[in-house]
Amino acid sequence: QSALTQPASVSGSPGQSITISCTGTSSDVGGYNYVSWYQQHPGKAPKLMIYDVSNRPSGVSNRFSGSKSGNTASLTISGLQAEDEADYYCSSYTSSSTLAVFGTGTKVTVL
Amino acid sequence: QVQLVQSGAEVKKPGASVKVSCKASGYTFTSYGISWVRQAPGQGLEWMGWISAYNGNTNYAQKLQGRVTMTTDTSTSTAYMELRSLRSDDTAVYYCARALGFYYYYMDVWGKGTTVTVSS
Numbered sequence: 001q002s003a004l005t006q007p008a009s010v011s012g013s014p015g016q017s018i019t020i021s022c023t024g025t026s027s028d029v030g031g032y033n034y035v036s037w038y039q040q041h042p043g044k045a046p047k048l049m050i051y052d053v054s055n056r057p058s059g060v061s062n063r064f065s066g067s068k069s070g071n072t073a074s075l076t077i078s079g080l081q082a083e084d085e086a087d088y089y090c091s092s093y094t095s096s097s098t099l100a101v102f103g104t105g106t107k108v109t110v111l
Numbered sequence: 112q113v114q115l116v117q118s119g120a121e122v123k124k125p126g127a128s129v130k131v132s133c134k135a136s137g138y139t140f141t142s143y144g145i146s147w148v149r150q151a152p153g154q155g156l157e158w159m160g161w162i163s164a165y166n167g168n169t170n171y172a173q174k175l176q177g178r179v180t181m182t183t184d185t186s187t188s189t190a191y192m193e194l195r196s197l198r199s200d201d202t203a204v205y206y207c208a209r210a211l212g213f214y215y216y217y218m219d220v221w222g223k224g225t226t227v228t229v230s231s
Contacts, residue, residue: 001173003155036217038156045206045221046148046156052212057219089156093216098158099170100146100216105155 001096004029004103006089011109017078020106022090023071028101030071034093037066037075041086049088050075077108085110113137115207115222122228123197130193131225133207140188141165144210146218147181147192149203157203161215162190170214197229 005023012018022029022037029035035053038046048057050066053073063078073092077084090103118132133145146161160171162181169181180193190207205225208218 032213034213034216036212038218040156045223046208046218047221048217048219051217051219091156091158091217093213096173098172099214100158100161102148102156102158 001094001098001101004090004092004101006103006106008104009107009109011111012077012080013111014080014082016080017076018080018108020075020077020088020090020108022073022075022092022103024073024092024094024101025071027096028092028094029068029073029090031095032093033068035066035068035073036091037064038089038091039084039086040089046089080110082110084108113209113220115209115220117205117207117222117225120226120228122230124231125197125199125229127197127229128193128195129197129227130191131205131207131227133190133192133222135164135188135190135209138209140183141185144215145181145183145190146208146210146215148206148208148218150206150224151200151203154203159192159205161210163215164190194227197227199229201227202229203227 037050040046054066147159207222209220
């Protein structure tokens with residue numbers, strides 16, 4: 001099971017919106033509405049931001065939103081803030097024996 | 112509050128085994144699964160597998176099959192991950208996380224991580 005494909009880096013200015021893509025196959029992202037997104041600051045544990053493609057856990061800012069089209073899921077951060085600078089990982093259920101797979105990770109830089 | 116407290120850092124020699132613990136509190140342990148995720152230095156997240164705290168069912172990442180065992184002790188709300196025949200590329204931070212959703216595919220509460228260093 002190969003990792004899902006994410007861009008290595010995305011950047012934006014404060015207040016702007018950015019979108020991070022996560023591309024898989026019909027065996028994972030494209031086949032099921034079971035995509036989650038995690039934020040990880042340096043030296044810290046990951047934090048769940050989105051689950052089931054577009055659901056936000058309690059306490060997560062509504063500036064974070066998720067969507068999916070075909071084999072690609074996306075995380076959009078609107079009103080970009082300095083505290084959003086972090087690594088972001090997508091994850092998906094997969095019908096392979098592994099059952100779950102992470103993306104390659106995207107470093108978000110706030111200019 | 113819901114939290115997962117992991118055991119401390121470990122240094123092991125190649126070929127040895129390591130067992131990391133993860134003590135849960137603040138929720139009904141058997142209502143969720145526990146997933147294990149590792150992160151090698153400077154690398155991304157790697158899903159290792161999960162265990163149902165309800166019935167002990169497990170699912171392991173294919174590349175770790177035969178070397179990893181995940182268990183739980185419901186009497187103490189503690190999960191364990193044992194990795195055997197350690198190699199240098201097993202050096203990583205190991206996270207436990209509360210797992211839920213379809214086939215426990217996502218994780219909503221994470222431990223702080225346990226650093227495992229494999230070195231001769």
